[in-house]
Amino acid sequence: MxxxxxxxxxxxxxxxxxxxxxxxxxxxxxxxxxxxxxxxxxxxxxxxxxxxxxxxxxxxxxxxxxxxxxxxxxxxxxxxxxxxxxxxxxxxxxxxxxxxLTPSARRKAGFDRFGAMTKGVRVLSRLQLPPETLARFRPDDEEPDSTAPEVVFYTGCNVMKTPHIVLLALDILEAMGVGYRVIGGPSACCGVLQFGAGDVSTSGRVASRTIDRLASAAPRALSWCPTCQIQLTEIVAPAAGLDLAMTPFVRFLAERLDDLRPLLRHRVEKRVGLHEHPGNAGVPEAAQAILRAIPGLDFVDLRQPPIGYMCNKLSPLPAFKQDVHRQQLEDAAMAGVDTLAGIYHACHRELCAHERDWPFAVVNFLELVGESMGLHRPDLFKRMKVMQDVDTILQDAAPMLERNALDLEETRDVILRDLLGEQPLPLGRDAPP
Incomplete structure (x- = not known):
């Protein structure tokens, strides 16, 4: 189409x-x-x-x-x-x-948004992972397997800023014996940035191409990003008359909970609250069911307001977003949790550095699943963000900077904009808005 x-x-x-x-x-x-x-x-x-x-x-x-x-x-x-x-x-x-707006103005706005996202994903993923690990996300560049995989794992784009989440998802699939292929990154975009800029022409081309790739890769696609899920399955595919069988990864794990449960061998003695969002139906309930299946884990329902499908969807109301984040942190502290677990990548980027100032860790919930399975992927994004200093981050990440041949000034700009600059609620328990 x-x-x-x-x-x-x-x-x-x-x-x-x-x-x-x-x-x-x-x-x-x-x-x-x-x-x-x-x-x-x-x-x-x-x-x-x-x-x-x-x-x-x-x-x-x-x-x-x-x-x-x-x-x-x-x-x-x-x-x-x-x-x-x-x-x-x-x-x-x-x-x-x-x-x-003129069509050219809409195209330029979409191009600028896409370019900024692409740069952030490329630089931040390479600051954390060596080339051989990054290659794991590009199996579509290799010769196709003779055996069709059961699922295609669709990363979307921005989750690659926090690649430990994707690595854990793939580790879990492998441990469950689920054959998969990975598609994602800016070359397989859902087109939402162009759509938001009003450039429907480019958005349609990008999204339709991605849908075709997903449909030809495996009988079923698993999405990570709720934005991609909604853009492709709710806006593009129905309008385009395209067939796309796509399920949020979290719901897929809950569907296979009987297969996952025997792999949860290690007790996780933690009191855990969940940072969750509605929007993708069934995902919060699925995440809760998975956490409750982890032996030793004490799940605490923080009863937060069901708003937005990710934290970044609250960005048009910055003061309200700050209030929501502050209330979430205060509720977690009042509940006495030692871990606040989020579901999505955008929320993790905005909340993770707060663990510096609050009496609990801020993690992605897959880290807890991995801990029970004996799987571990370090959260290098959080490690960098907690440093809160661009020169310290550059010094700490110097080996990856060299191995991936990153430009120093470009990397500095991305750290300031996409890592340190993305902090809706200022750090510090008593920090003013």
Whole structure:
């Protein structure tokens, strides 16, 4: 499917929504974002009607605000009784607001976002891993195996900034005897950056190519990133008429819990709270089930507000995001946990350095699974981030800098922007916002 037809297909989806939606307001009423976004006083039905106005090419300030702060929690989807996916409706409303930009301006914005992401992924992954380990993520460059794998593990792009998470996922698959192939990185992007910039043409080409690669690699794809899962399975594939069998990796592990459980041989004597997000249905419950299966682990439900599908989806409301993070850390401390375990990579990047100042470790939950299985991958991203000094980080990572032939000044810039610069809540328990 070409990009022009994707654009036309999305216009068709918008037309379908305009025909189906009755502006009852159930989706807005279920959404957690209007109040923190300052539009809580607007009637839910009026918000929904305003989104329909946006889709028709008009303007409604409150609806535009709602669309811009959508965190993708997905609470809106099951409450709609009229066959509409409100999360998609808001994504299309955001897209409609890009109409004032020229196509070249949208292409440039998408290109710039993609270039910045690519540079960050390339530099940070190479600061942590030697070339022979990095090659593990590029098996699609090798001759294909005569035996088709059971699954293809789709990394997406940004998780490669925290590569220990991916390595643990692959170690776990191997220990379970699941045959897999890896596809991911910027060369297999989901197209969300271009889509967000309004460059549907490029987004369609990129995403359709990735879907074709995933579908031809194995009967089933496992996603890591919730952004990729939603972009490919909720926006692109249905609009493009493409078939993509993709399941979040965390849910796959929970489906195979009976196979995983005998491998959890070592007790993990830790009191653990889970940093979780809704949005990808079933993922928080799956992560909880996996943690509860680990012998010795004392799971504590921190009962945090179910907002967003990753922490970075709260970025349009920075003060609110800081409050959410601060409350999460305080709740974990009050619950007496010694470990706060997150699910996703973006959350880990933003929260991990806080373990310096709080009485618990901040880890990805796969680290706990790995510990029980006797698997270990060091979290070098957190090691660097806790240092909080670019020169110290460069000195510590000097061997990888040399082995991967990284440019010193480019690496310095990426550390400042993508590692130290990504700290929504300042470090220090008493630090001001």
């Amino acid at each position: 070409d990009a022009v037809s994707l654009e036309a297909a999305l216009q068709g989806r918008a037309a379908d929504i305009l025909n189906q939606c009755v502006a009852c307001g159930a989706c807005a009423e279920a959404c957690p974002m209007p109040a923190p976004g300052g539009i809580g006083a607007v009637e839910p039905a009026a918000l929904t009607a305003g989104v329909l106005t946006l889709l028709r090419g008009g303007m409604d300030e409150a609806a535009a605000r709602w669309a811009s702060i959508c965190s993708g929690s997905g609470h809106c989807i099951p409450v709609c009784r009229h066959g509409v996916n409100p999360r998609l409706m808001l994504a299309l409303a955001r897209l409609s607001r890009q109409g004032g």
